Amino acid sequence: MISRLRQRFRQLPDQVLRSSLWRSIFRQGYPDTDENRVLVVMNSFFLHFHPVKVKANTLRSTYTFGLGLISLFLFIILVVGGAVLTFLYLPTTDRAYIFIQELHTSVPFGALLRNSHRWAAHLMVLAVFLHMARVFYTGGYKHPREFNWVIGVLLLVITFLLSFTGYLLVWDQLSFWAITVGTNMAGATPFIGEQVRGFLLGAEEVGGEALLRFYVLHIVLLPSLLALLLGVHFWRIRKDGGLSAPAPVEEETK
């Protein structure tokens, strides 16, 4: 009796992997054969932008330090956590600050939510910057990856802007004066400074108009733009033959 049960139990994973329900979702068995390891990448939406095989060299942790992936993961965490925050937040001068206070006092896990959003944002700026440095120092920008490097620089700029627009939403003294300083810098643009500053703030000074603008930029426009360029960034990595790696036996001629 016991031994039969045990045998059933042992066969269970195999049966699950062969079941029509499993196959309808994953389409292939467990990826422990070469064929299934190919299929698992090809058949999965979430894995399909990976190559089926990767260069061993690019897997070394001291080659990439995982900085691009870390940036991506932080962005995902920021989007998910940020979405939860938007359920509670209102971008008005009389409500914004009270909401942040409530996060610390009355919302379950509110402080955790806010802290993780903040620290992830800071870490993402750092990770993206270091990722850029890594790509430079390993020569990853070279042909045919020139334009992907340019997209990367744009992604860095958008990361700065995302962090900057989010900074105001807290609506405390720190954020108010930081954005005042920041937009004053933009206001120093030669010839069109006043217009640039007015465009950012929607008014003469940092106030309700700026809060609304920064909010919309922060939760809709900039994340969408970042996600779009991120898609192009990853797509081009694949098209250019994966991450950069030491030259093959013979050098490619131009």
Next chain:
Amino acid sequence: MKAGDEFSPQRPGKDYGLVAVMGRTTPMVDKGPEGTLPSWPHLFVREALLFLGISALLLLMSILISAPLREAANPNMSENPAKAPWYFLNLQELLLHMNPALAGVIVPTIALIFLMTIPYIDRSLKDVGVWFSGHKGKLIALWSTAYTVPLLIGLIVFNEYIRVRSFISEPEIIPGWIIPIGIMGLLSVGLYAIIRPLRPNTREVLTAYFTAFVVTWFLLTIIGTFFRGLGMHLTLPWDLPPGALSF
């Protein structure tokens, strides 16, 4: 017979082969011994672990350190020091030494243009995938750091305690534009001069300038964050007024 004939008899010149569309082979063709591993499990395990690690680190950080929350925004009561977010403090640091248009807009724009043009300046295909492109590149990066750090600190300390404007404050164009542009130009030329004896190639010259950029970015950020107190004057980190850290 052309490859496309059977598909497009009306236009015999037309070629539907993928090779013709691309005009080249796929990126991995003829790339020597492969040295590849299946993504499952080698890449995916690493990705999953990295994600778990990042999540754990973030969770720990968020439990231990609370994000700052000051009093509600009050346009009538300015903060002292009023600091931008930390990643813009490098620009705010420049603001103390030159005209705002130069510090806040022109210099960062030039820096971004420099970054974006790097791959179009360095067209060589050599040394991809090697950190610093080898020993010489590393040496040049170190040279560049050793050159940049003391000069920047020296300039900042000079402008804090002796002050350019104590010699010339009028007209504004001299301390605001001419002197800072002159100094930045001289520093750039000087950097090339000190690495020139090493006979650098394009990549190595770029390594020197990129390193100078990265080092400057971090150094000015650190100074702006930890060494600027009341009135944005130089202060030691432990003497900072409460709330001067702009995280």
